[in-house]
């Protein structure tokens with residue numbers, strides 16, 4: 001039986017002056033905290049929920065070197081434990097805005113204010129919405145963005161996954177172990193996902209793919225009953241019990257828009273790999289415009305950002 | 315064979331080392347028609363062995379009716395966590411996966427040494443003039459569920475106006491169907507308002523206080539109070 005032993009969350013945010021605030025608590029932040037702790041940098045990690053980020057939202061990860069196949073939750077828990085063991089400190093707080101106060105960066109959170117010499121933005125990304133009628137209305141009633149959370153509700157059901165990247169295909173495979181039938185809808189004629197994952201899905205017995213197809217509405221009374229599809233042959237309605245949406249991510253940068261330069265898509269505009277438009281602010285992981293968005297790259301960015309802070313403090 | 319590995323047991327022992335006072339855990343189980351009761355008992359007995367501060371009582375839901383009534387326990391397996399003075403905080407279902415970490419956290423909170431709530435939350439709770447029942451539906455593999463489960467439990471630990479139930483949605487399918495749970499975490503307030511997904515503490519408090527101000531008007535998404543603000 002799987003029993004997770006860590007405690008939930010951090011201390012409530014109290015606010016203080018420190019050398020470094022790390023905003024976010026995903027792999028990028030956890031790695032930054034581990035490195036900062038080992039550099040003896042006084043710092044605090046501010047996370048809205050539980051440390052782990054998107055990495056914790058997937059049933060398994062098998063491309064983080066050295067870990068074989070590991071559940072995302074376990075990998076995240078290990079990262080947190082390791083950072084804590086070296087002195088990383090975590091507080092539960094949501095960063096709502098940032099600005100300058102004298103020489104320091106002011107980080108406002110829901111319940112406290114922090115002042116820091118340096119800031120690492122590692123707030124990652126949240127699932128992007130499809131933006132079709134019915135999506136909001138049926139959220140939690142058949143529309144989901146988290147297969148590992150909600151798959152058990154769809155035992156024996158017909159489930160649809162929307163998207164064609166790694167997450168869509170990987171989570172589709174996870175869902176196919178619960179659902180009776182899985183239909184994946186993708187707007188292009190081939191997957192963006194790793195060929196290994198794509199082949200696995202294409203050879204899965206209860207999975208089928210609708211290429212060049214988009215969802216135009218999600219319908220139902222009390223919960224999801226079907227979707228309207230835009231297919232090459234025209235409009236079509238099919239019955240489904242659930243719709244899992246994996247169509248990209250929205251960077252969580254609202255709180256930093258006045259502080260550093262952002263790209264039109266909302267990501268932090270980086271200089272070098274983890275630098276930003278401000279010399280005492282760094283960005284790491286999915287929140288940046290760096291190309292590959294994975295646990296391994298987020299962890300690497302976090303390490304680089306902490307090291308950059310260390311160098312500036314010398 | 316033990317359910318907790320040696321290293322996990324050591325970690326829990328260390329966590330429980332911080333307990334400042336005794337924590338009472340009352341578990342209700344039954345022999346028949348409860349496939350998960352035995353595992354729940356086993357997990358709790360192992361926890362009991364890891365600290366002198368844990369005082370576990372296992373009761374039979376069928377024969378200890380009076381105690382069950384007093385604790386307000388309605389189904390099994392049930393776990394009531396308290397400092398011995400109340401039965402406001404309950405877990406229904408096997409505490410496995412992420413629910414195990416929620417249970418550990420709530421035990422540590424009840425033992426007086428855990429993390430507390432923010433000042434704003436405490437102020438809201440102390441000013442409550444109505445009772446709130448919080449039911450949080452969860453699944454063991456849901457990483458955002460502990461935030462909601464622990465938040466509701468902490469509120470109930472702090473305020474005698476609040477009761478919390480953390481419910482494993484798969485184990486109580488009928489109840490989940492009644493509240494139309496198809497996604498977790500889902501927090502149902504007074505059987506009426508609901509919050510879909512995990513809300514950060516300050517948003518939950520804001521939504522609850524607005525909801526209470528406006529009074530009940532049928533089933534309503536708590537987020538509506540935030541969206542319209």
Ligand SMILES: Cc1cc2nc3c(=O)[nH]c(=O)nc-3n(C[C@H](O)[C@H](O)[C@H](O)COP(=O)(O)OP(=O)(O)OC[C@H]3O[C@@H](n4cnc5c(N)ncnc54)[C@H](O)[C@@H]3O)c2cc1C
Nearest residue numbers: 024026027028048053054055095124125285286293294295
């Ligand atoms: C379904 C799915 C499957 C995936 N599978 C894999 C895989 O197999 N292999 C792989 O390498 N990668 C995978 N990824 C990608 C990987 O999870 C991400 O690239 C990685 O988690 C990015 O880490 P991060 O720390 O940059 O950001 P995130 O993981 O997004 O973490 C950001 C954290 O910041 C917090 N936060 C956001 N805003 C605030 C705020 N204002 N205040 C405080 N805290 C805030 C969030 O709650 C979150 O915990 C997957 C992603 C998904 C969604």
